[in-house]
Amino acid sequence: xxxxxxxxxxxxxGDAPGMNAAVRAVTRAxxxxxxxxxxxxxxxxxxxxxxxxxxxxxxxxxxxxxGGTILKTARxxxxxxxxGRMQAYETIKxxxxxxLVCIGGxxxxxxxxxxxxxxxxxxxxxxxxxxxxxxxxxxxxxxxTALNTIMDAVDKIRDTATSHERLFxxxxxxxxxxxxxxxxxxxxxxxxxxxxxIATETDQLGELISQGFRKSKNSSIVLVAESPITGGAIAMxxxxxxxxxxxxxxxxxxxxxxxxxxxxxxxxxxxxxxxxAAIDALLDDQRNVMIGxxxxxxxxxxxxxxxKNDKPINRELLNTLRILSI
Ligand code: F6P
Numbered sequence: 293x294x295x296x297x298x299x300x301x302x303x304x305x306g307d308a309p310g311m312n313a314a315v316r317a318v319t320r321a322x323x324x325x326x327x328x329x330x331x332x333x334x335x336x337x338x339x340x341x342x343x344x345x346x347x348x349x350x351x352x353x354x355x356x357x358x359g360g361t362i363l364k365t366a367r368x369x370x371x372x373x374x375x376g377r378m379q380a381y382e383t384i385k386x387x388x389x390x391x392l393v394c395i396g397g398x399x400x401x402x403x404x405x406x407x408x409x410x411x412x413x414x415x416x417x418x419x420x421x422x423x424x425x426x427x428x429x430x431x432x433x434x435x436x437t438a439l440n441t442i443m444d445a446v447d448k449i450r451d452t453a454t455s456h457e458r459l460f461x462x463x464x465x466x467x468x469x470x471x472x473x474x475x476x477x478x479x480x481x482x483x484x485x486x487x488x489x490i491a492t493e494t495d496q497l498g499e500l501i502s503q504g505f506r507k508s509k510n511s512s513i514v515l516v517a518e519s520p521i522t523g524g525a526i527a528m529x530x531x532x533x534x535x536x537x538x539x540x541x542x543x544x545x546x547x548x549x550x551x552x553x554x555x556x557x558x559x560x561x562x563x564x565x566x567x568x569a570a571i572d573a574l575l576d577d578q579r580n581v582m583i584g585x586x587x588x589x590x591x592x593x594x595x596x597x598x599x600k601n602d603k604p605i606n607r608e609l610l611n612t613l614r615i616l617s618i
Pocket of ligand 1: 467551
């Protein structure tokens with residue numbers, strides 16, 4: 293018999309499409325297994341300010357297709373301090389919460405790892421971020437939807453790029469990771485992707501674009517991952533404009549539109565599987581792990597591994613992009 297009778301659930305960090313599907317899955321799987329569920333609002337902040345409510349199955353009705361998170365979310369500075377975490381622990385005890393399921397990205401799971409080890413408290417994490425930058429899972433919740441949003445936007449920009457015969461630099465999110473930029477570029481037939489994992493020189497890029505224009509192309513689109521390393525789309529466009537003044541260059545920053553919208557079928561299914569697996573993991577005495585899916589199998593990834601920030605870019609994809617952009 294597991295000692296866990298009551299599970300707290302929260303979403304933290306940047307919202308991601310599919311977080312609601314995960315909240316639904318955790319809630320329903322917990323209740324199915326005879327556990328109580330306490331919903332914590334505004335991420336770790338709600339643990340400090342005591343914004344907690346018991347959830348029944350009907351609290352999560354009709355949310356599987358909704359973007360954002362019904363639990364709200366925050367990036368909580370107080371939780372980074374020992375005093376803040378102590379306050380959070382007091383709230384957890386007050387509400388008789390025996391374990392937590394935390395849904396969020398890199399920063400949120402780092403917070404979970406610290407809290408779990410400080411208070412020897414059981415936590416299971418779910419990877420909820422559009423960035424796909426957590427190690428140990430093929431995909432994070434929200435990544436597929438964001439990729440589709442990018443695809444839609446770039447397809448539309450392609451229409452105007454072709455009509456005006458322009459060179460576009462389009463900036464996508466990803467914090468310090470190039471998964472959205474690289475896969476977005478392949479999905480939309482872009483000429484190149486500028487990602488933080490791979491250094492790209494302006495002359496290399498300029499040559500590639502010139503080659504395209506010399507042949508049959510009358511427009512080009514380059515996806516740029518936001519990042520201090522790439523400098524983002526504005527910096528890249530400036531450099532290319534200076535060296536290749538013959539091009540009519542434009543920049544679009546897609547921004548927070550990438551985090552919104554109804555989750556794709558892929559994300560809804562991923563979130564549902566991962567949410568149910570989080571409860572299985574807790575009942576199975578798993579502690580301080582993130583749920584991942586690798587090769588279609590649920591896996592448990594220790595927090596330290598998941599957040600080490602070294603999920604590799606698949607170099608075969610880079611090569612494919614290069615070959616197909618001639
Ligand atoms: O981590 C998700 C993410 O959307 C990143 O891609 C981006 O760098 C960051 O969040 C933006 O955060 P905020 O909404 O706080 O500006």
